[in-house]
């Protein structure tokens with residue numbers, strides 16, 4: 259059997275562990291980092307001693323104080339955590355150039371190309387773990403797998419502080435109930451429950467397309483591969499306005515138009531996008547971008563829109579100035595290959611049907627209502643003038 263080469267590392271109770279390292283009197287006591295007991299706000303990290311009382315991250319501080327009244331509460335010292343996080347990642351990058359950060363204390367590292375460092379990948383994994391622990395002074399859990407999913411599940415099982423690997427990853431996952439499979443969100447879980455699917459095995463047997471899709475979403479590249487190798491290109495389009503625009507509805511229309519274009523482009527090239535980025539240039543030429551991962555790889559206009567609109571809104575909140583340009587970009591592109599339309603992809607089928615009409619009768623023959631405002635505003639100037647797209651990078 260092939261040797262696993264994807265290592266997942268996760269610092270145990272990160273913020274709490276840093277506080278404990280700096281103040282040994284805290285060791286073993288329930289410790290909650292995020293704020294003081296009476297404050298508003300939520301728990302950022304709870305030490306394992308506090309978790310035993312049912313405290314978990316994301317819980318309101320006051321609830322945590324009720325569950326564990328004798329816990330020590332600390333406000334976070336984030337500059338400190340971020341410095342240690344930097345040490346953690348620097349250490350990992352000495353072992354492999356392929357390191358993917360998931361959050362401040364979590365990473366995937368592909369050891370496939372680092373085998374010259376050690377004859378055994380298990381030994382190498384243990385060495386990476388030990389060195390990262392030595393350099394950060396913190397306990398780190400590690401999991402080795404053929405894919406990121408397998409590595410993550412192994413790491414979960416290894417907590418706290420261990421190193422596990424899965425011998426037969428596919429078999430292990432097939433036996434899990436769906437709520438235990440990372441990548442199956444509450445929505446998907448709900449739908450699948452309705453279909454009577456409870457375990458990975460049933461999902462794989464009954465709905466192989468969705469099975470692949472679930473993994474393609476969270477662990478782009480599918481079950482059979484490790485870290486994804488996205489198609490290295492992106493599509494972007496932007497519009498510079500003839501007059502600066504402040505009116506939000508109109509900016510939405512422009513964004514809708516750009517996304518509509520990008521969706522058709524993705525569809526035509528047989529690609530899924532993994533991320534969407536929105537760019538805003540204000541009247542003083544200051545330029546900002548915001549990006550977000552899509553919930554799963556898609557070419558659907560509707561999903562692009564859902565992800566991009568909050569990005570535009572947060573960009574607009576940055577300055578109290580009108581915009582002179584709005585842009586949109588999709589990247590993290592993957593070939594669609596063998597993934598077939600499925601029930602959850604109704605939006606994609608709709609995007610495809612719309613694109614078919616556009617193909618035949620011209621792009622503007624069918625417009626989404628959001629961008630129709632543009633026609634109203636620029637009745638004479640058609641695309642190619644006002645809506646000229648500035649760049650298309652491949």
Ligand SMILES: [Mg+2]
Pocket residue numbers: 268269270271272363364
């Ligand atoms: Mg952690």
